[in-house]
Amino acid sequence: xxxxxxxxxxxxxxxxxxxxxxxxLAGGLILFLLGLHFVANHLVAPEGLMSxxxxxxYYQNPIIPIIEILFLVTVLAHALLGFRGxxxxxxxxxxxxKLLDWIFIFAGxxxxxxxxxxxxxxxxxxxx
Amino acid sequence: xxxxxSAKHWxxxxxxxxxxxxxxxFILNRVTGLGxxxxxxxHLMMLGQLAKGPEAYNGFIALVKxxxxxxxxxxxxxxxxIHGLNGIxxxxxxxxxxxxxxxxxxxxxxxxxxxxxxxxxxxMLLGA
Amino acid sequence: MSVKWNVTFRIxxxxxxxxxxxxxxxxEVDPNEYVLxxxxxxxxxxxxxxxxxxxxHHSTCGACGMRVNGVxxxxxxxxxxxxxxxxxxxxxxxxxxxxxxxxxxVDMSRFYLxxxxxxxxxxxxxxxxxxxxxxxAEGQDDxxxxxxCIECGIxxxxxxxALTTPxxxxxxxxxxxxxxxxxxxxxxxxxxxxxxxxAWRCHHAFECSAVCPSNVEPGWRIMDLRKRIxxxxxxxxxxxxK
Numbered sequence: 001x002x003x004x005x006x007x008x009x010x011x012x013x014x015x016x017x018x019x020x021x022x023x024x025l026a027g028g029l030i031l032f033l034l035g036l037h038f039v040a041n042h043l044v045a046p047e048g049l050m051s052x053x054x055x056x057x058y059y060q061n062p063i064i065p066i067i068e069i070l071f072l073v074t075v076l077a078h079a080l081l082g083f084r085g086x087x088x089x090x091x092x093x094x095x096x097x098k099l100l101d102w103i104f105i106f107a108g109x110x111x112x113x114x115x116x117x118x119x120x121x122x123x124x125x126x127x128x
Numbered sequence: 129x130x131x132x133x134s135a136k137h138w139x140x141x142x143x144x145x146x147x148x149x150x151x152x153x154f155i156l157n158r159v160t161g162l163g164x165x166x167x168x169x170x171h172l173m174m175l176g177q178l179a180k181g182p183e184a185y186n187g188f189i190a191l192v193k194x195x196x197x198x199x200x201x202x203x204x205x206x207x208x209x210i211h212g213l214n215g216i217x218x219x220x221x222x223x224x225x226x227x228x229x230x231x232x233x234x235x236x237x238x239x240x241x242x243x244x245x246x247x248x249x250x251x252m253l254l255g256a
Numbered sequence: 257m258s259v260k261w262n263v264t265f266r267i268x269x270x271x272x273x274x275x276x277x278x279x280x281x282x283x284e285v286d287p288n289e290y291v292l293x294x295x296x297x298x299x300x301x302x303x304x305x306x307x308x309x310x311x312x313h314h315s316t317c318g319a320c321g322m323r324v325n326g327v328x329x330x331x332x333x334x335x336x337x338x339x340x341x342x343x344x345x346x347x348x349x350x351x352x353x354x355x356x357x358x359x360x361x362v363d364m365s366r367f368y369l370x371x372x373x374x375x376x377x378x379x380x381x382x383x384x385x386x387x388x389x390x391x392x393a394e395g396q397d398d399x400x401x402x403x404x405c406i407e408c409g410i411x412x413x414x415x416x417x418a419l420t421t422p423x424x425x426x427x428x429x430x431x432x433x434x435x436x437x438x439x440x441x442x443x444x445x446x447x448x449x450x451x452x453x454x455a456w457r458c459h460h461a462f463e464c465s466a467v468c469p470s471n472v473e474p475g476w477r478i479m480d481l482r483k484r485i486x487x488x489x490x491x492x493x494x495x496x497x498k
Contacts, residue, residue: 014452017489024219031212050189052182079165085459086158090135091421111172121179131362133353133422141416146326148466150475154416154459218460224483227476228387230462 013097014088019081026078033071040064056126065119072115080104153214153234160211167204202252206245213237258286261342265294267306268349270356278347279303287337291329292320294336295348295360308360315469318408322360323349328410330469351413367409370425373448376432377439378403384438386480387473403435404470411464411474423453427464427474430455434477434484443488450485 015023059065084104092100142155177188191197217237221227263285270276281298292310299306311317313332320331324339325347340346354362379400411427412418418426430449437445449455458478465475 014457016452016456017450017485020222020456021486024222027215027219031216034208034212052178052185055178055185075168079161079168082161083165086162089141089417089420089459090138091423092135111169115172115175118175118179131350131352131354131356133418133420133424135420137419140419147414147463150462150466151416154461154463221460221479222482223486224479227479228473230460230475 013094013101015081015085023078023081023085026074026081029074030071030078033067033074036067037071040067056122059119059122060126065123069116069119073112076108076111080108149234150231153217153238156210157214157218160207160214163207164204164211167207198252202249205248205252206241209244209248210238210241213241258288260284261287261336263294263336263340263342264345265298266345266347267295267298267360268347269306269359270350271305271358276356280345285336287335287342289336290332291322291324291334291336291339291346291348292331294346295322295331306360307358316406318406318470321351321408321410321413321469323347323351323413328352328413328467330408330410333469351409353413353415353418354409362409364409367412367426367428368407370429371407371432374425374429374433375436375440375442375445376403376405376407376429377436380435380439386438387471404472405432405435405474406470408469410467410469411472414463414467416461416463417457417459421453421457424457425454427458427478428472430458430481431472431474431477434481437481437484446481446485446488449481450489455482455485 084100087100088097141158144152144155174188177184192201214234214237217226217230217233221230221233226233261284263283265281265283266278267281268276269279281302283294283297285294285297290313292313295306295308296310299308308322309319310332311319313320315330315333318330321328322331323329324331324334326349328351329339331348336346348360350356350360350362354364354367357363380403382399382401383397385401405428407428409428411431415424415427417424433445433449433454436442455478458475460475460479462475465473468474
């Protein structure tokens with residue numbers, strides 16, 4: 001059911017203060033982590049990580065996997081929240097929105113898990 | 129009726145005709161955000177090549193030295209710079225800091241974004 | 257001795273049950289006249305079935321908001337020379353994002369309900385002014401001024417979120433809430449606007465501020481309202497946690 005304009009108090013899911021502030025703070029954190037990611041991958045890393053063995057060697061430094069995982073999770077949160085905001089502007093019916101929310105959560109969790117797994121594989125291969 | 133608020137008008141979000149520069153900023157943020165989200169998932173898939181071992185990854189790196197990919201990367205970097213700097217304006221104005229001057233903030237940040245984009249584009253297209 | 261221009265008024269016509277179409281009316285006008293004068297002359301001398309809203313003709317009532325060449329304008333203060341040239345065409349359409357009742361008249365009832373719910377206050381004490389142009393002279397501290405919002409709905413027509421989301425209450429009610437909170441300091445206003453379809457729905461396109469004919473700066477007011485809502489929420493969080 002439409003929450004009509006003259007009736008703002010009727011609850012309807014969407015993006016309230018908490019989700020919005022998470023999106024904004026994630027955005028801010030991304031700027032910082034992106035700076036680190038860029039500096040590390042392109043200026044500090046040997047030859048800019050253009051070969052497999054360079055990537056393995058690079059990930060041996062423990063700070064790198066930590067930064068990269070943090071970066072991934074923050075970017076996923078910001079991107080998925082942002083995309084959800086655009087979907088919300090298309091006024092989906094409540095049932096569809098609930099389904100989409102689960103898809104977003106799944107996409108975020110699955111992608112994070114995949115990224116973490118990948119990082120651990122690279123770290124393990126480098127030590128092996 | 130055609131004039132009513134409706135999700136089927138969504139394409140008009142991206143139509144800057146008859147609108148002010150503030151709408152340009154809104155459109156840019158949306159378009160770059162969507163582009164970057166797409167890139168995020170492509171990038172994650174590409175990194176999966178790392179898990180397949182040295183031949184897969186090194187082969188992939190050889191593939192992306194192709195100028196088409198470099199051009200795509202320039203677009204991604206440009207989108208990231210625009211979205212990031214514009215996002216600073218959105219984040220600050222959205223909590224009431226400098227909201228009266230948001231148009232000036234946009235001009236300054238967009239100018240900075242253009243300068244940085246040209247610099248990085250030149251570096252990537254000519255330096256490689 | 258006044259200059260005369262030949263201008264075509266291309267007016268959106270839409271009666272119930274009939275498809276919307278544009279009709280052209282060629283008028284001889286003085287370029288310093290206003291678009292609303294042209295529309296009125298079309299009604300008076302060319303087609304009495306044209307419906308449009310107007311009242312004060314001096315930007316106080318907010319009735320005559322329309323889209324002129326695709327841009328929202330208050331037509332009583334939009335000179336013809338600012339939107340066309342001699343021999344040109346002026347396209348006149350109703351405001352977007354409101355259901356059309358007839359021709360250039362739209363249904364504003366939901367908007368009026370929303371602005372009422374925001375406890376819109378038409379007068380404000382001068383000593384609570386926010387913006388520089390609201391500043392006052394010495395000895396006027398106990399005076400009141402009319403709040404700038406004339407409830408014309410032009411901001412809602414321009415807003416890209418109001419374009420696709422009927423549930424969004426819109427810039428004017430949010431700006432009204434900011435004004436009302438300034439005046440009344442009633443936290444229930446903040447709680448009402450702390451809603452997914454109210455203060456947090458805005459995507460900072462700021463098109464509302466760009467088109468407002470009355471210096472309300474609704475975009476800024478929405479952000480200021482957010483600041484106040486955040487402060488209120490955090491205070492609540494801290495005091496209830498104790």
